Amino acid sequence: MSKPHIDLVNWYTRNKRDLAFRLNKDPYRIWISEIMAQQTQIDTLIPYYNRWMEQYPTLNDLFDAEEDDLYRLWEGLGYYSRVRNIQKAALQIKHEHDGIFPHSKERILQLSGIGDYTSAAIASICFDEKQAAIDGNVKRVMSRLFLLDETELKKEFTQIIKQKIETWMEDVSPGDLTQALMELGALICTKQAKCEICPLRDYCSARKSDVVKDYPKAAKQLVKQSEQIDVVLLINEKGQFALTLEHNDSLMQGYYRLPTLSQANITEYKKDVTLRHVFSHKIWDVKFHIAHINMSDDFKWVNYQESLELPIITLHRRWLKQKAAFIQSQDML
Numbered sequence: 108m109s110k111p112h113i114d115l116v117n118w119y120t121r122n123k124r125d126l127a128f129r130l131n132k133d134p135y136r137i138w139i140s141e142i143m144a145q146q147t148q149i150d151t152l153i154p155y156y157n158r159w160m161e162q163y164p165t166l167n168d169l170f171d172a173e174e175d176d177l178y179r180l181w182e183g184l185g186y187y188s189r190v191r192n193i194q195k196a197a198l199q200i201k202h203e204h205d206g207i208f209p210h211s212k213e214r215i216l217q218l219s220g221i222g223d224y225t226s227a228a229i230a231s232i233c234f235d236e237k238q239a240a241i242d243g244n245v246k247r248v249m250s251r252l253f254l255l256d257e258t259e260l261k262k263e264f265t266q267i268i269k270q271k272i273e274t275w276m277e278d279v280s281p282g283d284l285t286q287a288l289m290e291l292g293a294l295i296c297t298k299q300a301k302c303e304i305c306p307l308r309d310y311c312s313a314r315k316s317d318v319v320k321d322y323p324k325a326a327k328q329l330v331k332q333s334e335q336i337d338v339v340l341l342i343n344e345k346g347q348f349a350l351t352l353e354h355n356d357s358l359m360q361g362y363y364r365l366p367t368l369s370q371a372n373i374t375e376y377k378k379d380v381t382l383r384h385v386f387s388h389k390i391w392d393v394k395f396h397i398a399h400i401n402m403s404d405d406f407k408w409v410n411y412q413e414s415l416e417l418p419i420i421t422l423h424r425r426w427l428k429q430k431a432a433f434i435q436s437q438d439m440l
C-alpha cells in the first residue's frame with residue numbers, strides 16, 4: 108500500500124537538487140548551511156556558502172577564525188547575530204565537546220544560536236535521529252496536506268505535525284524525510300503550489316477540497332516601525348573617512364558603520380541621498396550626508412581600499428560603493 112511519506116522520499120531521491128551542502132553528511136557543513144538558510148533563499152546563500160567553505164573547509168579550521176573575517180564573509184546575508192553565534196558555538200564545541208560536533212539533538216540544542224528546528228535538522232540529516240525539523244516550509248506542506256489551521260490550533264499545531272512526521276520516520280530514513288519535506292516546501296508546495304506535479308497530490312486534503320490557496324491560514328501581520336537616521340561620510344585632510352563600531356541599537360554588532368550626525372558633532376554638511384533598509388521587524392530610512400573635518404580620535408579612519416577589507420553594515424556598504432569614485436578622488440586633493 109502506498110503511503111505519503113514513502114512516495115515523498117522516493118520523489119526526493121529522484122528529484123533532489125545537487126546542492127553544495129548535500130555533498131556529504133558532515134554536521135559542520137549541514138550546520139552552516141542551515142544557519143545561512145534561516146531567512147535566506149537557497150539561491151542567495153550558495154555563493155556565501157561556497158566562499159565560507161573555501162575559507163573554512165572543516166570545523167577545525169573554524170576554531171581559530173578571526174571575528175572580522177567571519178563578519179566579512181557574512182556581510183550582505185543579514186541577521187548578523189547568526190555569525191556571532193556560529194563563532195560562540197564553535198568555541199563551545201572546541202572546549203566542551205573535545206572539538207567533535209555533538210551527535211544528538213539534545214546536545215546540539217545546547218550550542219549557541221541553535222534552536223529546535225536546526226538541532227532537529229542536523230540530528231535527523233547527519234545522525235538519522237527521529238526528530239522532526241519544523242520550519243515555515245514544512246508547516247505549509249503539513250497544514251495543506253491535513254487541513255490544519257495554525258491560527259486556531261496554536262501550539263498544538265506544531266505538536267500534531269511533529270508527531271505525524273516522527274511516526275513516518277519509523278518507516279523511512281529520518282534524514283531523507285527531513286530533506287524531502289524541505290525540498291517539497293521549497294520547490295513544489297510553494298505559495299503558488301504546483302499540485303499537478305506534487306508527489307503528495309493523491310493524499311492532499313487541501314487539493315481535494317480545492318482550498319490550497321486558503322492554507323496555511325495567515326496570522327495577522329505586525330506593522331513595522333520606521334526609524335529616521337542621519338549618517339555622515341566624514342572625510343579628513345588625508346582623504347580618509349570615518350567608521351565606528353559604536354551604536355545604540357542591537358543590530359549588526361561587530362560591523363562597522365558610518366557615524367551618525369550626533370556622533371560626528373558637526374553643523375556643516377551636505378545631504379546626498381536617502382536609502383531604505385527593510386528588516387523583518389522595522390524599517391530604516393537613512394539619510395546620507397557628506398562633510399569634511401580634521402582627524403578625530405573618536406573614529407577608525409580608512410581609505411576606500413582599506414574599507415573593503417572590513418565588515419561594514421549592508422546599507423552603508425551599498426552607498427559607499429555608489430560613492431567609491433568620489434571617495435577615492437578625495438585622496439588626490
Ligand code: SF4
Nearest residue numbers: 296300302305308311
Ligand atoms: S498537492 Fe498541492 S497543496 Fe498539497 S502538498 Fe502537494 S503542492 Fe502542496
